Amino acid sequence: MEAGRTMPRISPFLWFDDQAEEAAKYYCSVFKNSKITNVTHYGEAGPGEAGSVMTVAFELDGQEFTALNGGPNFSFTHAISFVISCKSQDEVDYYWDKLAADGEEVQCGWVKDKYGLSWQVVPEGISDVLAGDDGEGSRRAMEAMFKMKKLDINELRRAYAGV
Numbered sequence: 001m002e003a004g005r006t007m008p009r010i011s012p013f014l015w016f017d018d019q020a021e022e023a024a025k026y027y028c029s030v031f032k033n034s035k036i037t038n039v040t041h042y043g044e045a046g047p048g049e050a051g052s053v054m055t056v057a058f059e060l061d062g063q064e065f066t067a068l069n070g071g072p073n074f075s076f077t078h079a080i081s082f083v084i085s086c087k088s089q090d091e092v093d094y095y096w097d098k099l100a101a102d103g104e105e106v107q108c109g110w111v112k113d114k115y116g117l118s119w120q121v122v123p124e125g126i127s128d129v130l131a132g133d134d135g136e137g138s139r140r141a142m143e144a145m146f147k148m149k150k151l152d153i154n155e156l157r158r159a160y161a162g163v
Helices: 020-030 089-100 126-130 136-145 152-161
Strands: 012-018 036-042 055-058 064-068 081-086 108-113 119-123
Touching: 012 020, 020 055, 020 064, 020 126, 020 136, 036 081, 036 119, 089 108, 089 119, 089 152, 126 136, 136 152
Parallel strands: 012 064, 081 119
Antiparallel strands: 036 055, 055 064, 108 119
């Protein structure tokens, strides 16, 4: 990269069948300080029906996203996920409950929302127990995590401590 040049801003571009606007509104309702910033519509040239929503630009607490109504050709997989680093167990519970509603609880803090998008809802400090200085404690914490769907940081800390 050239000297004095900053890295360009990176933002996710999400492909939906025909639920881009619905999904953007949903995500803005889940994450505080969020808003839809622009909606574009297909014109006569298509490929979508003229006048129907093509893209929705939105921000989740300052992070820019774009949602596209691109048709049924592609769908989300677990290969791409968004991590929510939560300050407390209450935050973990809040985001987990919101995103799991009409979605799918997976394992180890992963949840697939009702649109098929994968999220990792994790408490801050999880690396302290999963990769801490105590190798045996980390092994116990990892074993405990594999038994969980929604992560419980206190239970992981207890497993790390051996209690």
